[in-house]
Amino acid sequence: MCSAPPSPRNDKTPVVRSVHEAHQLLEAERAARVYVDGGRTIQAFLAAGLIDEITVSIAPVLLGRGRRLFGDLDNDVLLTLRGHHSTHDDGLLRATYDVHTPVGRKAGQEKTVEGMGR
Template identity: 45%
Template sequence: MSPRTWTGRVFIATSLDGFIARPDGDISWLTNPPADPVHLPPTLPRTVKVFDQHMARVDCILMGRKTYEKVLSLPQWPYGTKPIFVLSSTSLEEAGEVFERDRIGSVYVDGGEVVQAFLRKSWVDEIILTHAPMLLGQGIPLFGFLEKDIRMSLRAVDVIEDGMVSAEYQVIK
């Protein structure tokens, strides 16, 4: 098998306890966080790779069906005109072949199950993981079973709006 020519990038947020959604798929805790009743001084945001900057670095988006359906329920489509591939449970290998055939350079990988599948295939090259200051206690985890350890190198950490912390990791291959 020839080396992969495209880069897999994950840009995703979780609760502090590692969940991407509540058990029923609800993400309102992330998209509409409650107002801070304590009125602490705001954290000072720094320059980070925000969503628009991340989108400028990718050629297309690949997401699972459940994530796609959740995004369709949002009030506004967040992905602009980027091509989107919706992955079914049977089309993982086909996705990699399409990226090679169409000479796609960089893929935004989204959705818990898709991220997990790409990690198992060693198809993730970097992860930008944002933690929201919220503990859910239960929900849909971002990371699931992996056959082996996946080492990462921390490249940057930034504080962004609403007390969120964003960490950028390079996957060590």
């Protein structure tokens, strides 16, 4: 959850068990940019309106079956393309989008997130 080593005033790495706890910790640390990864974790942060940018990497493989990238979301999430790039050696295409908060909910307004197993 940390994007940098623990602060010099505290050598312990904090552990959080919910998006709400993570949001409080990040605000207390005045974190400006945070990397969030992992399917359920991203889903929970999206549901809480806490993701403002997302990069989707597309691999040159078509899968016959599998899990949906973002699972079930309560609302459609509007994205606006910010930029893209590809790498020739591995064939990956990366698209970066701005995430827009769903209508009727302000960024940071959380709701209960079920099934966040860690």
